[in-house]
Structures are given as C-alpha cells and as structure tokens.
Amino acid sequence: MSYLSPWIILLVGVAGGVGAVLRLYASRWNGKLPWGIFSVNVAASFVVGFAANAFAGNQDAEADLVLWASIGALVVVGFAGGLSTFSSYAAQTVEFLRKRQIARAVINTALNLLITPLAVWCGALLSPALLK
Amino acid sequence: MKITLRIIWLTFMGGTLGTLARFVIGDFTGQLLGLVLVNTIGAAALGWFNGDKRFDTPEQKAFWAVGLAGGFTTMSGLASAIVTWQQLIGWQVFGMALALFISGLASYYLAFSVAQERGSK
Numbered sequence: 001m002s003y004l005s006p007w008i009i010l011l012v013g014v015a016g017g018v019g020a021v022l023r024l025y026a027s028r029w030n031g032k033l034p035w036g037i038f039s040v041n042v043a044a045s046f047v048v049g050f051a052a053n054a055f056a057g058n059q060d061a062e063a064d065l066v067l068w069a070s071i072g073a074l075v076v077v078g079f080a081g082g083l084s085t086f087s088s089y090a091a092q093t094v095e096f097l098r099k100r101q102i103a104r105a106v107i108n109t110a111l112n113l114l115i116t117p118l119a120v121w122c123g124a125l126l127s128p129a130l131l132k
Numbered sequence: 133m134k135i136t137l138r139i140i141w142l143t144f145m146g147g148t149l150g151t152l153a154r155f156v157i158g159d160f161t162g163q164l165l166g167l168v169l170v171n172t173i174g175a176a177a178l179g180w181f182n183g184d185k186r187f188d189t190p191e192q193k194a195f196w197a198v199g200l201a202g203g204f205t206t207m208s209g210l211a212s213a214i215v216t217w218q219q220l221i222g223w224q225v226f227g228m229a230l231a232l233f234i235s236g237l238a239s240y241y242l243a244f245s246v247a248q249e250r251g252s253k
Contacts (some may be wrong), residue, residue, distance in 0.1 A: 009155065011214075016151020017144040020203045024135065024143045027198070044208035052212065077209075079160070082151045086171040086205035087178035089233075090240040097237075109233055113226065116211035117218070124215075 008070045012078035019044070019082025027088065033108055034092045037085065038115075044084035045116040049123025051075045054131055084116075139194045146199015150174075154204050164210050164217075167210055168232060174205035179240035183247030 004012075023038065029036030055068045089112050096105035133139065144227065160164035177200035181187040187196055217225040 009152070012155055013148040013152040016154075016203045017146075017148035017199075019145020020150070020199050021140055023142050023147075023202060024140070024194070026199050027137075041207040041211075044206075045211040048208045048212045051134070051216070055164060073155075076212075077155050078151055080208045081206040082147045084202045084206050084208040085202040086207050086210060086236060087174045087201045089207060090175040090236045091178050091182060094237055094241050094244065097241075109230075112207060113229055113233060116207055117214040120208075120211045120215045 004066075004070055004073060004130040005131060006021030008073065009051075012073050015074050015078030019079045019084075023083055023088075033104060033111070034088070036122040037088045038108070038111055039090065041084045041112060041116050042090070042119045044080040047083075048076050049120035049125075050127045050130070051080070051123075053127040083099045098116035133190045133193060139164065139190060140192040142191055143199040145225055146195040146201075147203035148199075150200040150203025150205075162210075163213060167206070168235075171205050171210065171232060171236050174201050175236040176239040176243040177201045177204070179243030179245075180247045183244040183251065185251045215253075 019040070023037070026036040026040045027034070034054070049073060055072045091107065093105045093108050095107065135175065154166075154170045156169055160166075161169060178197055181193070181197045181201060210232070212231050214225055217228075
C-alpha cells in the first residue's frame with residue numbers, strides 16, 4: 001500500500017479517528033458482557049467483508065486499481081480498523097478472569113472468535129445484492 | 133467516563149495516530165505478522181495504560197487507552213484474515229486465531245501487572 005499518496009494515508013488515519021469516536025460511544029453499552037465493543041467489532045467486520053467484495057470487482061485499469069485501493073484502505077484499514085478493537089476485548093476478558101467469571105470470559109472469547117469472521121463472510125455474501 | 137468535546141477530540145487524535153501506526157506496521161511486515169504484532173503490542177500497551185495510575189484521568193484514558201491502543205489494534209482485520217486463511221489452510225485457522233487471542237490476553241495481563249507493581253512501589 002506504500003504507493004498510496006501521503007494525503008490518502010493521512011485520511012486513513014482520520015477515518016480511524018472517526019471509528020474510534022464511534023467506538024467510544026458504543027463502549028458505554030455494557031451488560032453481563034461488553035455488548036458495545038462486541039457490536040462494533042461485528043459491524044466493522046461486516047464492513048470489511050462488504051468492502052473487500054465490492055471493491056474487488058472494480059479494478060479494471062491501473063488508475064482504477066489505485067483509486068479502489070485508496071478507497072479500500074480508507075474504509076477497511078481506516079474506518080473499520082479504528083472502529084474495531086482487540087485490546088478492549090483483551091482488557092474486558094482479563095477483567096472477567098481476575099474476578100473468576102470464567103464463563104463470561106469464555107463466552108466473550110468465543111463470540112469474538114466466531115461471530116466476527118461470520119460477519120466478514122456475511123458482508124462479502126450480501127454486497128452484490130445490496131449494491132444492485 | 134463522561135463524554136465531552138475534549139474527550140471526543142482526544143479519542144479522535146489517539147485513534148488517528150493508532151490507525152496510522154497500524155497502517156505503517158502492516159505495510160512493512162505484511163498482513164499476518166502485522167496483525168500478530170499490532171494486537172499483541174496493542175493489548176500490552178492497554179494493559180500498561182490501565183495499570184499505571186498516571187493514566188487514570190478521563191483525558192489520559194481517552195487518548196491513550198480508547199484512542200491510541202484501540203485504534204492500533206483491530207478485530208475486523210483479524211476476522212478478515214481468519215476468513216481468508218480458512219480458505220487456504222482449513223479450519224485449523226481457528227486454532228491459530230485462538231492462540232493469538234490467548235497471547236493477547238497474556239500480554240495485557242503481564243503489562244497490567246508490571247504497571248501496577250511499579251505504581252505500588
């Protein structure tokens with residue numbers, strides 16, 4: 001991706017900042033599990049699957065390749081990467097373990113490990129239908 | 133944490149820097165090694181920020197923990213890699229992903245414990 005212009009790279013960072021602010025709001029939704037963080041992880045994974053499939057079909061010429069790589073970097077690396085987080089999952093799961101809430105730690109891990117790839121797959125599967 | 137304009141701005145700045153750092157590391161190392169590095173280092177960084185009392189104000193948490201560490205690590209990138217690698221090597225990719233999850237938990241706990249230990253001295 002080093003062929004992207006410095007401006008695009010800066011915009012990738014800004015998109016990540018926007019994602020982080022949305023995550024800040026979502027993180028307030030907590031119940032027996034950290035549902036807010038789990039939700040943004042699933043939503044961001046869906047966006048990644050959707051974008052990867054949508055942009056893959058739009059790379060005919062070299063100019064298009066750079067354009068779609070730029071948009072892909074903005075959406076996938078920037079926005080979705082900034083929206084989702086692994087470190088908060090780790091913090092919340094370690095906190096469950098320290099409080100001896102083993103079931104919650106296991107369920108939180110299983111949900112993040114299994115549902116986020118499923119969301120990527122659903123995003124890729126639904127993108128042709130949603131882009132019609 | 134009460135969300136004020138200052139908290140939003142600090143989170144945005146931290147998230148921007150964390151995302152840029154992840155982008156640069158991913159560009160240099162490639163997808164798989166990059167994911168392992170950012171998630172393990174990012175989890176350790178958050179463990180440090182949460183364990184060290186100097187990072188205990190809402191402003192510090194917003195910039196360093198929510199913004200920087202949160203933006204530096206990624207679950208969506210990991211999920212995408214799981215889907216890609218599942219097609220290449222099969223279901224054992226979930227075992228490898230679980231190992232990464234556990235190493236993230238361990239690095240968070242280790243950094244958290246060391247930061248707390250140093251703070252209590």
